[in-house]
Amino acid sequence: DNIAYTAIDQPGLTGADILEVVDIAAGGQLSVIESFQSEEHSSFLDIDISGNYAYIADHWNGMRILDLEDPCNIQQVTTYGLTSYEHGVAAGAEPFVYVSSGDKNGGRLTSVDASNPDAPFQAGACSTQAYPAQSNIAVKNDICYVLSENAMEIVDVSDPSGPNVV
Numbered sequence: 288d289n290i291a292y293t294a295i296d297q298p299g300l301t302g303a304d305i306l307e308v309v310d311i312a313a314g315g316q317l318s319v320i321e322s323f324q325s326e327e328h329s330s331f332l333d334i335d336i337s338g339n340y341a342y343i344a345d346h347w348n349g350m351r352i353l354d355l356e357d358p359c360n361i362q363q364v365t366t367y368g369l370t371s372y373e374h375g376v377a378a379g380a381e382p383f384v385y386v387s388s389g390d391k392n393g394g395r396l397t398s399v400d401a402s403n404p405d406a407p408f409q410a411g412a413c414s415t416q417a418y419p420a421q422s423n424i425a426v427k428n429d430i431c432y433v434l435s436e437n438a439m440e441i442v443d444v445s446d447p448s449g450p451n452v453v
Contacts, residue, residue: 292308305331339354413452415433430444
């Protein structure tokens with residue numbers, strides 16, 4: 288595919304953020320072929336694509352799941368509310384998606400079972416030291432790397448029901 292996805296933060300407290308689908312095949316010319324805009328105040332802080340789904344960490348609303356099967360007609364499947372202030376998202380081994388969140392009381396990494404995108408549920412969670420915002424996470428080989436403004440933590444996610452800081 289010659290498609291890229293980008294999340295655009297709309298400034299201001301009333302902003303509704305946008306996910307754009309961009310055609311990158313046209314000889315260096317970028318062309319937006321579709322846009323999805325949230326209907327309420329949102330803050331898209333991170334996005335990961337796995338299969339036909341986009342997983343978005345929405346600071347105010349939890350994790351959004353969007354159906355990308357038809358890139359010209361993006362549909363929101365659901366919004367899954369988590370603890371608070373979601374900052375990072377990364378798809379791991381199917382069907383698990385990992386979401387980082389944090390506030391002044393510390394951080395949290397949550398494993399979400401998204402086997403049914405219409406009804407995701409928490410499979411497990413662990414506390415992290417990250418404060419206040421965990422903004423970047425990545426998963427590789429059952430390890431989740433959590434990077435925040437004050438720390439980098441390594442979390443073993445080989446058992447999604449019990450992620451464990453290494």
